[in-house]
Amino acid sequence: xxxxxxxxxxxxxxxxxxxxxxCRDVETFDDLLTKLCDDMLxxxxxxPGVGLAAPQIGLAIRLFVFDAGDGSAPNxxxxxxxxxxxxxxxxxxxxxxxxxxxxxxxRAHFVxxxxxxxxxxxxxxEGEGLVARIFQHETDHVNGTLFIExxxxxxxxxxxxxxxxxxxxxxxxxxxxxxxxxxxxxxxxSG
Numbered sequence: 001x002x003x004x005x006x007x008x009x010x011x012x013x014x015x016x017x018x019x020x021x022x023c024r025d026v027e028t029f030d031d032l033l034t035k036l037c038d039d040m041l042x043x044x045x046x047x048p049g050v051g052l053a054a055p056q057i058g059l060a061i062r063l064f065v066f067d068a069g070d071g072s073a074p075n076x077x078x079x080x081x082x083x084x085x086x087x088x089x090x091x092x093x094x095x096x097x098x099x100x101x102x103x104x105x106x107r108a109h110f111v112x113x114x115x116x117x118x119x120x121x122x123x124x125x126e127g128e129g130l131v132a133r134i135f136q137h138e139t140d141h142v143n144g145t146l147f148i149e150x151x152x153x154x155x156x157x158x159x160x161x162x163x164x165x166x167x168x169x170x171x172x173x174x175x176x177x178x179x180x181x182x183x184x185x186x187x188x189x190s191g
Contacts, residue, residue, distance in 0.1 A: 006035070006042030009057045014098045014146070014163060016058075022144040023060045026078040029120035033063075037076040037118055040065045049096045051134040053141030056097050062115075064138035068131045077115040077123065080139045084112040084126075093133065093147050101162060103155050105147055111135045 012018055026033065036059075044052035044065060053064040067074035087109030094102040111132040117123045127135055137147055148159045 006038035006040070008046045009039050009043045011043065011047065011052075011056050011096050012058050015167075016097075018055045018058055018060055019097055019141070019146060020144050021055065021060050023055060023062045023142045026061050026063050026116070029078070029116065029118060033078075034118045036063070037065055040076075041067070041074050044096070047096045050130070051138045052096060053138045055141050055144075062142040064142065066131075066134045066138060068127075068134060070131070075125070076118055077113055077125070077135075077138075078118070078120075080113050080115040080135070080142065082111055082113055082135060082139050084110065085136075086110040089129065089133070091133065093137065093150075095137070095147050098146065098148065098159075098163065101148075101159060103148070103151055103159055105150050107133050107136050107150075113139065 036054075040052050040054070040057060040063075043057060044050070044067070050068055051064060051066040054061045062079045063076065064080065065074060065076045085108035088106055089109040090104050090106045092102040093105035093107075094100070109132060110126070110128045112124060112126045113135040114122065114124045125131075125135070140147065140150070148156055151159060
């Protein structure tokens with residue numbers, strides 16, 4: 001998998017049923033899967049993001065790609081399973097399927113993810129901090145869970161209110177296209 005070899009695919013947005021669907025296992029490991037991972041990486045880089053799961057491009061399969069930008073190569077995990085979750089961290093988290101919405105989200109500080117590579121061979125990755133957050137976020141996606149479901153109740157209410165405002169196309173009398181700018185100005189975004 002290499003940056004620049006794929007085709008950008010439209011990202012599915014909040015409200016699309018595939019984002020809430022638990023996915024089926026990847027069973028076929030072939031050139032088409034490798035091409036799909038290249039396309040997913042290109043889509044992720046163009047967005048830009050650090051991870052992208054198959055449901056975010058409309059495919060209900062247990063697959064995600066990631067690149068934490070830490071100098072290690074981009075990679076893919078099929079049929080991910082999390083284990084050895086240790087410690088806690090809270091940091092702002094967002095999602096390419098809910099653009100420009102960030103909220104403090106608690107996650108495990110250290111995680112191990114096992115699964116299969118694009119050839120079907122067993123793989124294991126371990127990560128802490130951002131990498132652990134990516135593994136948890138993307139594995140949530142293939143399980144049909146969005147990060148806003150991990151928020152504290154009050155924060156989730158705020159997130160849902162912002163999403164509704166954007167969908168209705170208004171916020172303080174302005175058009176929906178300004179939502180991103182207004183969100184960036186909201187002080188509760190980081191608190």
